[in-house]
Amino acid sequence: MMSPVKLPEKERILIVRLGSVGDVVRTLPAVSSLRSCYPDATIDWVVQELSADVVKSVRGIDHAIVLPRRRWVRMIKKPRYYPRLFKEITGWIRALRKRRYGTILDFHGILKSGVIGVLSGARRRIGFKKGYCKEFNYLFNRFHVDPKDPRLNRVFKNMEMIHAVGCDGSLPKVWLTPSEKDRERVEKFWQEIQPVHPPVVAIQPSSSRNTDFKRWFPDRYARLCDMLVETLGATIILTWGPGGRKAVEEVQGLMTQPSHIACSTSLMELSALFQKCDMYIGGDTGPMHLACFSGLPAVVIYGPTDARVNAPYPHSLHRIVRVDLPCSPCRDKTCTRLDCMKMITPDTVFREVVTLWETIQQEREGTASNRPAELKKGAVGRR
Template sequence: MTSDIDKKEIESILIIRLSAIGDVIRVLPSLGLLRKRFPMAKISWVVEEAASDILGGMGEIDEIIVFPKKRILRKLGRPWTFFGAVGEFVKFSKELRRSSFDVALDYHGLLKSGLISFFSGAPVRLGFAKGFSKELNHLFNNRKIKLPVPKLSRITRNLLLTEGLTGVDGVPEIHIGTTPEDRKVVDIIEAEYLSGERPRIVVHPSTSPRTPYKRWGAERYAALSDILVSRLKAEVIITFGPGEEDTAREVRDGMKHGATILDRPMRLRELAELYRRSDVYVGGDTGPMHIASFVGTPVVAIFGPTDPIENEPYVKTPFVMIRRPTDCSPCRKKGCTRGDCFEGITPEEVADEVIRLLGGYRKAIAYGI
């Protein structure tokens, strides 16, 4: 695959992964591999606005290009502005072409990312082969990567695409970067809300409003948090994203003990910094789970209908995935109201895994418990 690519001539690289937050994060090992192999190249990343914040502290990236998805969709939604949407995309494509990219890597594998790759003007465009991408994406890329098996972790899948350019090089160590402003925000939170003298456990009980089927349940998270306070004297912090406030408050209000909950959703890099300073993260298969994993914080991930192979956390960070296999899981059915795959996962079991990741009671003793 790489034999016809003159790597010495690669000076400008375009990464295409537009969304979602967790999927963008899982391209970071590939970013690390590209930067290692091409230390002097300019690396640009096309991403949608919602996920762009998490990339802002990454020194490996030279340029973040925000794809104007919202503007395009608004105009596509009205017949009389349809050609305006086309014009927006043409304008965006012309700006991309001015960068004269040598290589584009399409990690997204959909029609929209294929169009961006094609119209970027990059002479070498790597993407997934037919059967491993969707919406005719394979037609727009001229270096097609076939995967050895259909089901792989997203991180491994992305690395295999990257190795079509770099050659085989393993899984690199890379972490989400934050800025002085992000660290200052968390400094203020620590000074106002947290003691820093007890095990700090982050609980992220919700998911985006579009994925309620991935939620373990506020009542269970409340019971778990109470167990952690009782057994470890833990400092429990409940985090949430936009539209998830009600679930976070439901967890706090259902607890017998106290927990810290902020009065607003944190920005993605602020979450990353808060998680970096915490001892263990507990939550479902969400973007914040991957954020915690990519700042080096041990993760207890509670899986229901989503695939634990495809969605496993970063292997360089300790993690435990808890799930109950059922005949119908993984299914990813958005309308499922049964929740069979969550039945039998108890707060006590999850608490045991948190304690194990903390290093057992030896670390608890270090906190004076």
């Protein structure tokens, strides 16, 4: 591992973590520690469109530089847009170089992030060593961080990066903070679904376009939702993201008990919605990590992905549901057996939900018992 390097107090630092949503939010503790270590530094962040509003909401980030990848991909398919595309790309690079960064922290570790680091003009480019990055990324960086453990939780792997620039200390507690505008949109939806009965459970049955192999089965989500309503009197809110509306409609159509489909949201609006709920249930997806960093207790269903590498935020309250099989985790997108998912039943998940709900209630009662008498009433109610 590289020896820790102490940066100048007023260093200009560029963080490169372009996406995805889960990986972006799992970089937040490292960024928080970096800001505490270098309070007078300029810290900017390059991010793609989808996760930009998360980065813009982060306290301690001076400037979010949006890489308009989707726009450029659309333009590259139409030759008539090539002159405009060339102008936009070169203009974006010039603007990046004008900010005169001294240090790049490449958390992403792919070809694209490595190229951005070089194009920035920064001389001190720090990334992960070979074996902990992809697409020959290590060739673009001058200093390399060795996390030692290939199965290290991603949150702690990111912390290794900032330890390399002289930042020590334990994992900080970092929670997303939606704006008032984000909360207003969610409040309108919340009023529409009244009355709500605790526990209010946010369930995201969908996954992103390229990660369907991580998705539990719609009929099992539907059965679980019915059990929660029948047994706990829960209010079910089915959340969704880009391309996920059909998935929640499918689950709702299979249910026998009432549920609500959430309004369309930005990521920070979704975080605001999560902060009004009691619990989250879903698979190993970006919204799960968003929920955990929003302070929402979660029950997480793991199949072919590594529950150790992709575990929820350590400071969050959560329960993990998985089946220990010789072939899991495999991340095999072409697997047709899906034993790791088939062996997880609605009853199994329901038991974890009940356990977590009991823990939540106990924690709230404990908090209420330490409050003045006039504040105890309603301590277990809505946030």
